[in-house]
Amino acid sequence: MKKKGNMRTWVQAVYTALTNAYAIGFVKGTVYKGPIKSICVPGLNCYACPGAMGACPIGALQAVLGSSKYYFSYYVVGFMIAFGAICGRLICGFLCPFGFVQDLLHKIPFPKKKIATFKGDNQLRKLKYVVLAVLVVALPMLLTNEAGVGSPWFCKLVCPSGTLGGGVPLIAVNEQLRGMIGWLFSWKMLVLVAIVVLSAIIYRPFCKYLCPLGAIYSFFNKVSFYRMGIDPEKCVNCGACERACKMNVPVLKDQNHPECIRCGDCKRACPKGAIYSGYVRSGAHKIRRTDKADLA
Amino acid sequence: MNSSKTWTRYILPGILLASGLFMIAVGVTRGEALTVFAKAARVCLECIGIG
Numbered sequence: 001m002k003k004k005g006n007m008r009t010w011v012q013a014v015y016t017a018l019t020n021a022y023a024i025g026f027v028k029g030t031v032y033k034g035p036i037k038s039i040c041v042p043g044l045n046c047y048a049c050p051g052a053m054g055a056c057p058i059g060a061l062q063a064v065l066g067s068s069k070y071y072f073s074y075y076v077v078g079f080m081i082a083f084g085a086i087c088g089r090l091i092c093g094f095l096c097p098f099g100f101v102q103d104l105l106h107k108i109p110f111p112k113k114k115i116a117t118f119k120g121d122n123q124l125r126k127l128k129y130v131v132l133a134v135l136v137v138a139l140p141m142l143l144t145n146e147a148g149v150g151s152p153w154f155c156k157l158v159c160p161s162g163t164l165g166g167g168v169p170l171i172a173v174n175e176q177l178r179g180m181i182g183w184l185f186s187w188k189m190l191v192l193v194a195i196v197v198l199s200a201i202i203y204r205p206f207c208k209y210l211c212p213l214g215a216i217y218s219f220f221n222k223v224s225f226y227r228m229g230i231d232p233e234k235c236v237n238c239g240a241c242e243r244a245c246k247m248n249v250p251v252l253k254d255q256n257h258p259e260c261i262r263c264g265d266c267k268r269a270c271p272k273g274a275i276y277s278g279y280v281r282s283g284a285h286k287i288r289r290t291d292k293a294d295l296a
Numbered sequence: 297m298n299s300s301k302t303w304t305r306y307i308l309p310g311i312l313l314a315s316g317l318f319m320i321a322v323g324v325t326r327g328e329a330l331t332v333f334a335k336a337a338r339v340c341l342e343c344i345g346i347g
Contacts, residue, residue: 031339038333047336048343055336059343063335064328075323075332082316085309155343167344177339180346188345225309 008093008263012100018053019043020097020165025050029174040079042087043096044213046159048166057083058136058213059155059162066140066150080213084220092207092214093261098161099207105199106246115202117248124209125259131158132212154212156184160192203246207261218258225279228255228262234274244269251275 019041022032031037031050041054048059057080064073083091092099106114135158140150155162167188171178198205207214230241230252241251244265249257251266255275267275323329341347 031337033337035333037336038329040332046340046343048340052336055332059340060332060336064331067331069331070326070328073323073328074319074326075328078316078319078321078323080316081312081319085312085316151347152340152342155340156345156347159343162340162343163345166340167346170339170344177344177346180341182346184347185345220312223304223308223312225313227305 009100009103011094012097012103015043015095016097016100019045020049020051021053022051025052026169027173029170029172029177040076041095042083042091044098044159044161044211045096046155046162046166048162048170050166050169052165056161058159059152062136062140062150062152062154065137066144066152068144068148071141080216081220084217085224087217087226088221088224088256088262089214089217089258089260090224090226090262091217092211093263096207096213097165098211099204099261101164102195102199102204102206105196106203108200110200112201116246121208121248127209128211128215131210132215136212157187158191158210160188160195160206163188163192204261208247208259214261221256221258221260226262226277227279228260228267228275228277230255231274231276234272235270236272236274238271240269240271241266241275 025031029050031048032053034053036053037047037055039054040057040060041052042057044058045052045054045056046059047055057076061073061076061080064070064076087095131154135154139153142150143153144150163185167185171181171185195206202208235252237252239252242249245251245260246263246265247259247261249260249266251257251260255266262277264277267277
């Protein structure tokens with residue numbers, strides 16, 4: 001059981017290392033400038049990170065929407081739809097460097113009991129859709145300068161991935177950038193510190209409440225090739241899956257819930273092996289029996 | 297497997313994937329990839345909290 005959980009950590013670590021493999025950037029305080037930098041990676045990975053080999057889809061979306069040439073980005077939205085159709089929020093669970101960072105932070109022992117949920121938790125999760133609509137789409141398109149260029153407001157005001165992956169390592173080695181630090185950097189450090197501290201207490205607070213990329217992929221959980229399901233013939237309704245889920249997904253009711261990051265904790269917790277996951281082709285006979293209609 | 301299940305498990309994800317790939321191609325022809333590259337291949341000051 002534990003072995004499979006560790007496998008996810010290994011996948012996250014290897015993926016993060018591969019997509020941030022430009023090691024020399026960390027030494028020189030620069031970013032990778034090769035041709036593959038225009039290709040979007042699936043997870044939230046700031047392209048200002050010295051090691052980043054690809055483009056962050058949220059940063060790229062704001063860059064195109066905020067440019068004076070385009071009102072819509074077929075390119076970036078196309079990447080998101082393709083990734084979403086294949087994986088849904090499996091990306092959040094396995095292929096997001098900032099999700100990986102939060103997972104590691106949550107392993108830190110906290111003096112008091114970790115908070116699984118609280119009053120207003122479900123309502124607060126809607127905030128990520130507001131962040132997506134306002135900071136990622138509306139403001140970069142509408143709030144433009146004389147040249148018709150908008151700023152990437154989410155990156156500018158919120159994104160802790162940019163601060164951690166880009167800001168901190170660049171400022172540590174680049175003296176010129178260090179001299180440019182102002183109140184905005186202090187604000188972003190405050191956001192980062194808040195997320196870091198909260199991550200030790202609450203599981204993945206950024207993913208639950210703020211991440212616009214998670215908000216986008218959440219729409220794909222029910223329509224992606226990758227699916228989760230329960231075999232009603234094996235399930236004894238013990239609720240072990242729901243107790244194991246750190247994203248508080250009602251597993252028994254909806255295995256492809258928008259909040260599910262497909263980490264597999266429920267699957268590992270099930271004493272009867274009733275939970276399945278995978279791509280349609282490989283597990284069709286199993287997933288066929290997991291419909292709500294079958295469960296009812 | 298009935299037709300609605302086939303639709304949600306095979307056809308809809310397939311349509312979405314094909315649409316995504318088609319949109320990427322459209323974006324490339326419109327020059328969006330160059331806009332992304334221009335932003336990603338330099339230090340984005342806004343992204344790191346300076347600009």
